[in-house]
Amino acid sequence: MTSGSVTERTDAWWRSAVVYQIYPRSFADSDGDGIGDLDGITGRLDHLAELGVDVLWLSPVYPSPQDDNGYDISDYQGIDPVFGDLAAFDRLLAAVHGRGMRLIMDLVVNHTSDEHPWFRESRDPGSPKRDWYWWRPPRDGREPNNWGSFFSGPAWTRDPASGAYYLHLFSPKQPDLNWENPEVREAVYAMMRWWLERGVDGFRMDVINLVSKDPALPDGVLRGDGPYGDGSPSYVCGPRIHEYLREMHREVTARYPGRLLTVGEMPGVTVEQARLFTDPDRAELDMVFQFEHVGLDHGAHKFDPRPLRLTELKASLGRWQTGLADVGWNSLYWNNHDQPRVVSRFGDDGPRHRTRSATMLATVLHLHRGTPYVYQGEELGMANAPLRTIEDFRDIESLNHYAQALRAGAAPEDVLPGLRAMGRDNARTPVQWDASPQAGFTTGIPWLPVNPDHIEVNAAAAYADPGSVFHHYRRLIALRHSEPAIVHGDFTMLLPDDERVYAFTRHNEGTTLLVVGNFTGDTVAVDLPGGWEDAELLLGNGPSVPAEDGRTVLAPWEARVHRRIE
Numbered sequence: 001m002t003s004g005s006v007t008e009r010t011d012a013w014w015r016s017a018v019v020y021q022i023y024p025r026s027f028a029d030s031d032g033d034g035i036g037d038l039d040g041i042t043g044r045l046d047h048l049a050e051l052g053v054d055v056l057w058l059s060p061v062y063p064s065p066q067d068d069n070g071y072d073i074s075d076y077q078g079i080d081p082v083f084g085d086l087a088a089f090d091r092l093l094a095a096v097h098g099r100g101m102r103l104i105m106d107l108v109v110n111h112t113s114d115e116h117p118w119f120r121e122s123r124d125p126g127s128p129k130r131d132w133y134w135w136r137p138p139r140d141g142r143e144p145n146n147w148g149s150f151f152s153g154p155a156w157t158r159d160p161a162s163g164a165y166y167l168h169l170f171s172p173k174q175p176d177l178n179w180e181n182p183e184v185r186e187a188v189y190a191m192m193r194w195w196l197e198r199g200v201d202g203f204r205m206d207v208i209n210l211v212s213k214d215p216a217l218p219d220g221v222l223r224g225d226g227p228y229g230d231g232s233p234s235y236v237c238g239p240r241i242h243e244y245l246r247e248m249h250r251e252v253t254a255r256y257p258g259r260l261l262t263v264g265e266m267p268g269v270t271v272e273q274a275r276l277f278t279d280p281d282r283a284e285l286d287m288v289f290q291f292e293h294v295g296l297d298h299g300a301h302k303f304d305p306r307p308l309r310l311t312e313l314k315a316s317l318g319r320w321q322t323g324l325a326d327v328g329w330n331s332l333y334w335n336n337h338d339q340p341r342v343v344s345r346f347g348d349d350g351p352r353h354r355t356r357s358a359t360m361l362a363t364v365l366h367l368h369r370g371t372p373y374v375y376q377g378e379e380l381g382m383a384n385a386p387l388r389t390i391e392d393f394r395d396i397e398s399l400n401h402y403a404q405a406l407r408a409g410a411a412p413e414d415v416l417p418g419l420r421a422m423g424r425d426n427a428r429t430p431v432q433w434d435a436s437p438q439a440g441f442t443t444g445i446p447w448l449p450v451n452p453d454h455i456e457v458n459a460a461a462a463y464a465d466p467g468s469v470f471h472h473y474r475r476l477i478a479l480r481h482s483e484p485a486i487v488h489g490d491f492t493m494l495l496p497d498d499e500r501v502y503a504f505t506r507h508n509e510g511t512t513l514l515v516v517g518n519f520t521g522d523t524v525a526v527d528l529p530g531g532w533e534d535a536e537l538l539l540g541n542g543p544s545v546p547a548e549d550g551r552t553v554l555a556p557w558e559a560r561v562h563r564r565i566e
């Protein structure tokens with residue numbers, strides 16, 4: 001057992017918790033300017049209390065030029081006026097705590113905004129902060145290496161004043177901090193302590209496994225026919241990442257034993273690496289976000305979607321269940337601010353099957369071993385947006401990809417389908433509170449149009465319907481809080497080669513749960529292990545079909561959770 005947020009394996013409070021992510025721009029607008037804000041969140045907390053979630057994860061609300069919707073921070077210890085002020089934040093935090101919930105902040109410290117005072121100072125080659133960022137001279141008149149940015153184009157931008165280049169793995173307005181400099185790390189830790197003293201309960205750490213770079217910044221291997229090399233071996237889980245996270249734990253989170261949740265977003269992380277990051281004895285993080293399962297429907301790249309193969313999903317999630325069974329902990333999610341809506345992606349968002357497919361997906365996910373994360377609107381069955389032309393998109397990633405593809409000779413009609421399916425704007429349309437013209441989100445003009453389907457799909461309608469997606473999520477969360485096998489049980493995958501049905505068991509101290517979900521719009525019969533014929537139906541998402549000749553028959557998009565006590 002270690003001190004701080006990394007606690008003994010079986011008693012950490014966050015193991016039985018459910019986290020709800022709020023994307024503040026799109027949650028609730030209190031002042032009619034069309035952009036969600038902190039007082040809007042405070043005014044909707046009863047919705048979250050009724051849902052039963054334990055933790056709110058607040059996406060960035062810090063001062064920002066909003067180049068990447070707040071993930072480009074210009075002041076780590078303030079609130080952007082578009083969201084309110086520190087007094088509004090304190091009101092929200094008090095209201096969250098008053099309802100028995102906790103609040104974690106988004107920690108974005110791989111990079112700042114280029115408008116942050118630190119970066120502005122660093123533009124001067126003689127400044128003490130020059131080494132706070134990755135400044136390098138040109139190489140043969142060009143970028144210092146051949147790395148590409150996650151947001152298209154090179155990972156380097158030239159500063160006309162000095163002629164030097166600075167590194168940005170994302171937008172040119174998001175320069176990367178140089179964590180090799182101990183002054184940078186201490187400034188980050190001091191900021192974290194400041195928020196924790198204010199009362200927040202932990203951090204979701206944005207792309208935290210990218211903060212350690214190979215100081216040599218070598219060229220990456222060229223892959224495909226693009227102009228940029230793959231620099232990821234030099235910065236994904238880089239050479240000092242474990243050292244930095246242990247130091248962060250020692251200098252920050254260990255000072256608040258038993259109180260905090262720390263989760264690291266880690267693109268490209270493997271199961272083996274995650275075991276190290278989340279091993280309590282190593283005192284680094286409580287859990288990580290991995291991206292393997294949300295890349296399974298990508299072709300050559302993110303905007304080249306292909307159909308999901310259920311066997312690949314089972315192999316991926318099953319590998320993570322097994323890999324972290326004895327050490328560490330899983331984060332469980334379908335949706336977040338960077339992913340398309342799961343009911344459109346892996347389910348069926350048509351009126352006939354939306355509720356049942358959304359509740360099936362939720363049931364299968366929440367019954368895995370790990371801490372579930374619910375993204376705003378997921379509990380209502382919100383779907384992808386009707387994005388018809390490029391003018392309907394707002395997100396920098398989609399816009400940059402579109403421009404780059406057209407420069408390379410692609411036709412708009414060939415690029416847009418991938419953007420519609422996978423673009424981040426899908427997750428960012430306003431939450432649908434009611435059937436009024438702007439879905440109850442704002443009295444003004446929303447920054448991103450509300451989905452027209454809000455007339456039928458909204459919170460007010462969901463409250464009134466006992467069979468709604470909302471009430472199913474509420475029952476799932478209550479079940480997690482009351483059934484120890486969900487939190488503590490082992491995991492056994494069933495039917496690994498079946499492309500239609502996802503099935504597994506959870507077992508703990510004489511109690512076994514059987515979870516089955518039909519990932520198709522057809523009635524399906526499968527052979528499951530015997531002994532479940534008369535088992536208690538703990539939770540389902542609608543009428544079931546009787547068994548046939550000893551085989552379990554599942555209706556389209558049906559999910560069931562059975563319990564057997566030995």
